[in-house]
Amino acid sequence: MEKNKSDNKMNVSAQSPFSQTFFHGTKADLKIGDFIEVGLNSNYGQNxxxxxxxxxxxxxxxxxxxxxxxxxxxxxxxxxEPTGSIEDDPNLTDKKFPGNPTMSYRSKYPFKVVGEITIWQGHSLEQVKAMKDGLAKLKEQGIEAIED
Structure with missing residues (x-):
């Protein structure tokens, strides 16, 4: 995988024997082989x-x-698996911590679903509520996700 230092984008479509696999968290019911694309209702914010x-x-x-x-x-x-270039997620990069410690990215190109993680440990209800309350407070202050 090649990282273009000038604009913080990674070219994931370069020829290599293995593709980098990433995770996508959602409540959408998808199947292996489906594509996640721009233009659908967002998982977050104003939908x-x-x-x-x-x-x-x-x-x-x-x-x-x-x-x-x-x-x-x-x-x-x-x-x-991304089908095109990805870039650092500006909502998380260089915010609370320098760099991109969550290794979170975004793209305008589709992602192909190649599998599902079915066993994982989520956060407690209290932790999720605290996070949602924090996001609601930011929204009240006029701070919302960067989509540009």
Missing amino acids: NKAKYIYLTATLGAAIWGAELALGEGRERIYLV
């Missing part, structure tokens, strides 16, 4: 049409993604 789709290289960040996703469906974590 607008997504301009970007998000993925992470850490299971911990994917768990939060599944737990915080909008909707009433079952929390799911999929293994996905």
Whole structure:
């Protein structure tokens, strides 16, 4: 995988014997072989049409993604492969900690679902509530997810 230092993008479509697999946390019911694409309703915020789709290289960040996703469906974590370039998620990069410690990224290109993690340990109800309360407080202050 090649990282372009000038714009913090990774070219994941370069020829290599193995593809980097990432995680995507959601409440959507997907099947292996499905593609997650921009233009669908976002998992977060105002439920607008997504301009970007998000993925992470850490299971911990994917768990939060599944737990915080909008909707009433079952929390799911999929293994996905990007079909094009990805870039650092500006909502998490260089915010509370320098760099991208959660290894969270976004893309305008589809992600192919290649598997599902079916056994994982989520956060306690209290932790999820505290995180949701914190996000609601940020929203009240006019601080919302960067989608540009």
